[in-house]
Amino acid sequence: MDINWFTVIAxxxxxxxxxxxxxxxxxxxxxxxxxxxxxxxxxxLKHADIQKADAQSAQDDFKKKNHDFDAHKKALLDKAVDDVRIEKQHLMDAAKKDAKALGSKLDKAYNEQQEQNSKEVSQNIQGQVFSITRKALADIASIGLEEQSVAAFIKNLKAASKEEKQQFIDAFTPNSSTILIKSAFDLPAKQQDELTTSINEVLSSKTSLTFKTDPQLISGIELSTNGYTMGWSFSEYLNALQKTISQDIKANVTEQPKILEHVNS
Amino acid sequence: MELSPDQTIFWQNGFVTINLTLVTTWGIMLFLIISAALLTQNLKTDIHISRWQCFLEMIVTGINGQIEEVGLKNPSAYIGFIGTLFLFIGVANIGIILPGYTPPTASLSTTTALAICVLLAVPFYGIGKSGFLGYLKSYLQPTWIMLPFNIISEVSRTLALAIRLFGNIMSGGMIIAILLSIAPFIFPVVMNALGLLTGTVQAYIFSILATVYIAAAIKNSNKKEPKKVKITT
Structure with missing residues (x-):
């Protein structure tokens, strides 16, 4: 157990x-x-941190771009929707306008057609009625009836108002005018004299009359001078009736569009 | 029965004696140096390293960590001395697993040599850290009366180091030798295993105590005298 100092040093x-x-x-x-x-x-790790920061930055950029893109897309979409709405409104307005115009045109055409049809029907009916009437009256017309017509004419002439008489006097020019008397049949001399006397009384002068036969009058007599006409005949009655009926039909036809417009609105 | 490998002499010429202790020590030295040189030949600095490199790094960084834990701020300056103490004693003690092997640490000469190394290392590092006078002043801490006690402490702890290691390893060897003669089968194996543990623990204790002594020397020499504050009323 000794210590070997050489070993220690070694x-x-x-x-x-x-x-x-x-x-x-x-x-x-x-x-x-x-x-x-x-x-x-x-x-x-530093490099990774830098890369992470870069990636974060890129991600932020991407997010921002994405957000911008979404916002832009939304704006475009909104604009497109608005444009479509406006365009739709325009088209709807135009369509309504066209439809209205077309409706008006159709109404007008329909009215015209109706008017035309009414007119044609009225004219046909009128023509038929008057031709029947005319034929019927012509069938019953005779000399005796002609005499009654002259008598009725003289009676009307005498019973005429002052204004009517004055119009007749004003129309008549004594020197240059001739008074034409139209009748459906030849008037006998007696009736011609009666007529001459009555007219001279009204004119207060002696006037020669020209007598003419016109079968269109059916039955009756007509006096005309310088554009003034006065008479009593079936034809005149029929003409007056035809005029009145025509005016009534016309009034009825013009009333109808107003009713249609009211229905459309 | 030989108690120490010093007694097995191979060659002697006067004072110079080549005994089993020296021969075993050289063997361990060769083993350590050749192993280190071979294993550190192809060190890699990548993330993926070889198992041997990982093993070596574990040992070296483990020693580094222990030194740092004791309180030495710059462990790489002390790892040469403390690490070698641990590795040499550790390898020498673990070697008992080999048949016919006698650890050099079972020689009082070896443990004395290592204790003297620690005794010298303490002032070496202390002076290196805070200068000669600074280190000497540490013997006067906390007061000059403590100077002889500090010197006695220095010597006694060196002796304690030497005797502790020698006693533990020698006794282990002795017990195994005795048990071999009494019960040559199971018990020597158990005691050998226990000897491995004891040897490793002793290597750890020796090196950690050396670290503590060096750390204490550096800490004491760095300690500044407290300023005297005058309190005037």
Whole structure:
């Protein structure tokens, strides 16, 4: 159990040599490798941080762009919807306008057609009625009836109002005018004299009359001078009736569009 | 029965003696150096490393961590000394697993040599850190009366280091030798396993105590005297 001092010294030297050699071959290389790796890891972590920051930045950019894109898309969509709405409104207005115009045109055409039809029907009916009447009256017309017509004419002439008489006097020019008496049948001399006397009484002068036969009168007599006409005949009654009926039909036809317009609105 | 490998002498010429302790020590030194040189030949600095490199790094960084935990700020300056203490004692003690092997740490000469190394390392690092006078002043802490006690403490702890390691390893060897003669089968194996544990623990204790002594020396030499504050009323 003694201490061998040579061994002690040798062991101290051995230990110091071992310290030096291990430092050179073990600790330094290992610590250097560890430090280098740590540095590398630190660098890589820094690099990763930078990349992360870049990625974050890129992500933020992307998010912003995406947001902008969405906003732009929404704006475009809204604008498109508005445009479509406006265009739809325009088209609807135009369509309504066209439809209205077409409706008006149709109404007008319908009215015209109706008017035309009414007119044609009225004219046909009128023509039929008057031709029947005319035929019937012509069938019953005779000399006796003609005499009654002259008598009725003279009676009317005498019973005429002052204004009517004055119109007849004003129309008549004594020197240059001739008075034409139209009748459906040839008037006998007696009736011609009666007529001449009555007219001269009205004119207060002696006038020669020209007598003419006109079967169109059917039955009756007509006096005309310088555009003034006065008479009593079936034809005149029929003409007056025809005029009145025509006016009534016309009034009825013009009333109808107003009713149609009211129905459309 | 030989109690120490010092007694197995291979060659002697006067004072110079080549005994089993020295030969075993050289063997361990060769083993450590060749292993270190071979294993650190192809060190990689990548993330992926070899298992051997990982093993070595674990040992070295583990020693570094222990030194730092004790309180030495710059462990790489002390790892050469403390790490070698641990590795040498550890390998020397674990070697008992080999048949016919006698650890050099079972020699009082070796443990004394290592304790002297620690004894010298303490002032070496202390002076290196805070200068010669600064280190000497640490012997006067906390007061000059403590100077002889500090010197006694220094010597006694060196002796304690030497004797503790020697006693533990030598006794382990002795127990195994005795058990081999009494019960040559199971018990020596168990005691050998226990010897492995004891040897590793002793390596740890020796190196950690050396670290503590160095750390204490550096701490004491760095300690500044408290300023005297005059209180005037």
């Amino acid at each position: 062991q101290i030297l051995n230990f110091l040599i071992l310290v030096w050699l291990l430092k050179k071959f073990l600790y330094k290389p290992i610590l250097n490798a560890v430090n280098e790796r740590e540095k590398k890891i630190t660098d890589e």
